[in-house]
Amino acid sequence: MYKYKCLNPIAKVGLNNFSDNFTATDNVDDADGILVRSAVMNDMEFSDKLLCIARAGAGVNNIPLDRCARQGIVVFNTPGANANGVKEMVIAAMLLASRDIIGGVEWVKANARDPEISKLTEKSKKKFAGTEIAGKKLGIIGLGAIGVRVANAAKLLGMDVYGFDPYLSVDAAWNLSSDVHHVTNVDDIYAKCDIITIHVPALDSTKGMINDAAIAKMKKGVIILNLARDILCDENAVLSGINSGKIRKYVTDFPNSTTAGHDNCIVIPHLGASTQESEDNCAVKAVMEMMDYLNNGNINNSVNYPKVDMGVCTKPRVAIFHENVANMISQFTQGIGELGININTMVNKSKGDIAYTMLDLESEVDEGLVKKLESIEGVFRVRVVRGNL
Template sequence: MKVLVLDGVAREGLQKLENEPGIVLDITKTVPEDQLIAIISEYDAVIVRSATKINKKVMSYAHKLKVIGRAGVGVDNIDLDEATRQGILVVNAPGGNTISATEYTIAMMLALARNIPQANTKLKNGEWDKKAFMGTELCTKTLGIIGLGRIGSAIAKRAQAMEMQVVAYDPYIAEKSVISTDIELVDLDELLERSDFITIHTPKTKSTRHLLNTEAFSKMKDGVRIINCARGGIVDETALYDALRSGKAAGAALDVFEEEPLTNSPLFELNNVVVSPHIGASTREAQIKVAADVANEILATLKGKLVKNTVNVPVIKHDLIPELKPYLKLVERMGTFQSQMVTARVKKIQIRYSGDFFKQTDTLTAALVKGFLDPILQENVNYINAIVLAKERGIVIEQTSVSMEEGYSNLITVRVFEDGCESSVSGSLFQGKPRIVGVNGYRIDSVPEGHLLIIPHVDKPGMIGLVGTVLGENNINISGMQNSRKEAGATSMMVISVDLAVPDEVLAQIKQAEAILDVKMINF
């Protein structure tokens, strides 16, 4: 079998592939697309960094290709939909840069605390000015970590070695999973109120965009310091600028920005801001590690073994019966639905299968957990690793099977248990198409696609008109609506399909209305 390696992937990390009998490794620089098309048909696997584009056109000539390896994390240069359609596995190396990113974050925190870049610049400009650079110690300070994944956990360990107190916010980590670490799990508001330094290690999603905004800064200590080496856009740069100018924030260290590349920003004009051009993972060691990681994944794939860092999953073929396919779509959508309903730390996901289900309920459970975790984790989640990732975060997964329930030949109910509350969603198939048929005990009939508003409210006249008016005034078109109640005069639930995602400010306007109990925007 032949493996093509492009884009200057570190050769030191490819030794296992090079030494494997039966594997021929061709290592070359980045080549133009026409040259790649001319040779790609010879190869069973290809490894790239970010320069080479493996698109639909290239894959149409890749008749033998079984796996594409990305030596790094991002896969924007690979057409995932086409790879999946062709049954080509795509793998990457999300953990190879953990140490580099961790060490860089610690370096940025130290540089920020001690004004090292500013002192360096001033001395090189011929000024010996000790008094201008009074810093602060990290010892005994409180570090707030937003996102306790691989990098966040590694930073906590190193911060504790410097005798910092560590608090963390991550709604998908259970308290029992950090008992032995001396990390205190808190809610976001408490983290903001207590932290002297705040560092971010969460993916950028709809829910984390501008997570640190003007309101968040108002809850922080005076003199707080912000470090962001994760993703641009999680910190509202305008709100950060205002906090730095006012003295609310004593400083910031930024390796990432909302728009990149960036060479001009009001933040660059402030002396209490340390910046760098997204180089947190740029070390020789990290490049070797990601090469080795992806080489291991390529080798496992070519040997027919399971791999852990798959970005996609091949089209279902002979191993799953055709009747299972629509249920896979249903449960993944149910998981995505539930991930947007939760508001606190998740402890348990319980799946109940009712009816004459197949033996592959484990596969359905993996698909459901994938749907739940995919929108909220930095790691790539797939059918293979979903259950493992959930368990790593202290989330208990339970599944049960019972006989047929009244009214449904097959019914799936998912209950998510959070700190102090729980939520449920039920789904089934109608004429082979996925439907959501229950939410928190309310009977509904909704197609899990597009954009849904879930609005529990007091059961009284005028509520439907109230919500419809707010949406209409904001030029948001309703494509479908239903209202369900358990008993008259108690509470009801509206489920509204809309053409576009409803902006946060409109959701807030609805939520503030009298007798509205909550508002959730569900995007599929």
């Protein structure tokens, strides 16, 4: 029986997918897997029993990825599960920034008790006039699950769409409208586009990518949307751009004391993926990833280990978590061969300096084999996969 612990409320439509060999536990130290949304885990100590963490969402900056990798703890996320919810929020953000809808609504509330409000409306509405998004150039930085959906929807709304992603995947390319201009230099986005939206992960290389230098290359009156990660924009640089008139509006989904209440900043309380559908989709995907890994050893959508899928576990199966260095495979096969065990199938994949090897064997796995493999320098963990228990 595998045990899982939820650190945050997880949609029941997801939890209901757990098979009979899974049960919930209140004791995190007794869990084989942890399901999490926003709970901060960076300072948590993990028990030797913990095998995986599944984040019901995309961002994983609340999880210590490197430490987990070195402990043989696989961290999953759910890319694309909330993509439609975020896409719809991006479209809403473009409309809110282009048309002063919020200002108009606030004016109506402020004048609600005036018996002449109907007449005043016709005189005052000019203050809230905006521009249409049809015909405008939209620049999308990052063409993953969300960026592709935004691009395709924007084309249907009559926008001229430019996309930048040096790591565009095959799946994303297939799903992307052929009418989207795929540029190879992000500076083309900055120079050409009326509205710029960012959809890249939070990495050292993307932190503060919208800075003074980037803003200087943009068109006067540009609208910037950040519904991806708070750290992608240097918000002091953004405010300077607003104050100088370079930036028309800045829309962010991440409230803080820098932008909240500032003129021409539309600050949304992190609602991008806050839909019932997104939460359900993320929960289902996280549970399915966890079950496949615990039952079969398969890794899909991990952020700290490579993708490995050997199907349903029907033979004695061993999973080895190790450094990505030379001669590891030869040591594994030699050690197994010395015990007279035949290898039926083997897969080895790496991700940076981390690697994962899975082997289906012709004989049952005993403690002697596990200890032999664990003794090899560079091995973090050896796990015997027992299928559906």
